[in-house]
Amino acid sequence: MSIRVTDLAHVYHQGTPLERRALDGVNLLVEPGSWVSVVGHTGSGKSTLAQHLNGLLFATRGEVEVDGVPLREDAPEILRQARKKVGLVFQYPEQQLFAETVSEEIAFAPRNWGISKERLPEVVHAAATRVGLEKALLGVNPFNLSGGQKRRVALASVLASEPDYLVLDEPTAGLDGKGKKELLSLLSQLVREGKGVVLVTHDLDTALAHSHRILVLEDGKVFALGAPQEVLDALAGASVRGIVLPPVVELSQGLKQRGWKVPITPDATTLYALIAKEGKRCDS
């Protein structure tokens, strides 16, 4: 039970002058109950990878398996199954809204997957509550909501189909601090419930703080893949296009170079405690 990506390559517009190799030799494993973050510069292939995970794009080379079943373009039933299992939230999902009411919008996906009429209201309510939409909003036209609320509606509509895995393409872009925090804690909660989460993000800090594993893409190739600390060590020693180390990491790195006994860490609290301890030792 997992999403397994093996040696994946994707070439857009193959055989034309517009040909573009967006992914090359990517391997990845997403297990239930784990959180994988994908980071990389603009155009590094993050969205392309995300769309392979539920059969919206197909490998030029290599393979994507969902729970042991390889995804192929010519197997529509398998694809439907995979798309149900792997929920994908697109970049700016608020642009996909079309229904007349929020509850209709949320009900779109579960209805497509053939959920029973009796369960539908319950599922819609549960999803709306999870993303923090008040009950009063369910009857409102989604086009009248604010950007952040629209985003929540779109997210709820994917959650409502109860996927086993959730792939989110930059879901926090354009959200305010509170919205971002709420979304991330919702994702943590989903991971604890046993869902596999793939978060595509520009924000290394977010990735470091929450993920079990991080995939760093550079020009469609894997620059690093591993636990946050491993990836951090790899990033600290090199310069990767478009990736800026978080300030706390820079600070810990600077201290370490000056001989302080601190690890390279993104966590301000840990670093502060260590500095305080080290500092005292210097005083005495």
Next chain:
Amino acid sequence: MRFLNHITLGQYVPTDSPLHFLDPRCKILGTLLVMTVLFLTRAPVSFLVWGLLLLALTLLSRLSPGMVLRGARPVLILIVFTAFIHLFFTKGTPLWSWGVLSITKEGVTAALRMSSRLFFLVLFAGLLTLTTSPMELADGLERLFSPLVPLGFPAHEMAMMMTISLRFIPTLLDETDRIFKAQLARGADLDRGGLIRRLRAFVPVLIPLFVIVFQRAEELAVAMEARCYRGAGRTRMHPLRWSRGDTAALFMFTVVLGGVLGMDRWLLS
């Protein structure tokens, strides 16, 4: 989804071929000439010559023949439909008949002729848009129509509208593709069920698309106003230059087309 990848109509593919370097006016006039002569030719052999001409121009443009051919895909249904109409509704010596339907000898030739004409029309026009950027195309048209401006013809506005539409075709295709995928991810099923069900399945794609189109249009209008756009009378960043090469190319092309027409007439006589 794959099918949107195949639409090349109205999409410019930059390479550095001789065809790309010609003045857009030269190419537009050439295309108009082709269209005229295309509808004057009647002999079946002439259509082989059109094919050769298209092949020659394709080679000259350094585009792959497959890419040029793909331009016909969106109008394939129209071409088949035209052939069908001519095949069954032309009067003449019957070859085969079944009830009210009958195929005549004249019908077969008319069907072949009309569908080939349409086919080549689209491909030659496609060659123009593949080798000429929308910007150049609009500039060229504006200049060609400028003699009509004193008569009240809005040459500039027309060219601007055309540039904008052409410019937004690829963008809107990308948007459609994205929305389409987003709804597929939410389980939309666009190729199952009867016609009504399929049409209804497109609502979730069309509504967001309309919203985006209106948003885009409004943003564009604001952006143009913010930069003090005021219609006709603007100067150009890259003024068009008609070179001696353009004259030579247009002349040679006219001679070739004259030859094709002459040959066609000779074959028919």
